[in-house]
Amino acid sequence: GAVVSQHPSRVICKSGTSVKIECRSLDFQATTMFWYRQFPKQSLMLMATSNEGSKATYEQGVEKDKFLINHASLTLSTLTVTSAHPEDSSFYICSALLRVLNTEAFFGQGTRLTVV
């Protein structure tokens, strides 16, 4: 299957700093990518839908000024957590749809963010 690479896999940052997470589709072009967040023992929660060349669409309750999403190319979307706080500590996962065949979504390996 197609490969989605997420980087970094684990990051620790101090409160008040910003962290950028990258999501790359390695062997296909993805016009649409999704960002999820998962707290311990909970399911994945959709944060936003990222479309190449346009603004992201955020789910209700997700602050767009805090979670900045950029999808500047067909193979790269980034999520920046700005002014991070301990409550932002979570597992962040990206997903990408194939450009032509959108019937399967492929997921990155996830990024474990810990804010201290």
Add this chain to the structure above:
Amino acid sequence: DAKTTQPPSMDCAEGRAANLPCNHSTISGNEYVYWYRQIHSQGPQYIIHGLKNNETNEMASLIITEDRKSSTLILPHATLRDTAVYYCIVRDNSNSGYALNFGKGTSLLVTP
């Protein structure tokens, strides 16, 4: 809200078939049934999907009832590495903007 209902947990002995049920009584005609699984601290892994016909691949089989209101994922010979949370998801494939919405899934424990 997720449109599927799954049992929260199941056990299966290694080597036996694991049958994971899913109810999706409000599924619409355009919606496919997808199955993903998530091993601890990893991203979800695609398993299989289908619309109305039964499907089989190297990982599993998907049995969808004729009225499409429920389905069963079958892992024919479960191994310890199949221990994971399994998610049944319905998705309309007519729009690429529609994300996969995850419910709580079924935590499958495969025991020796």
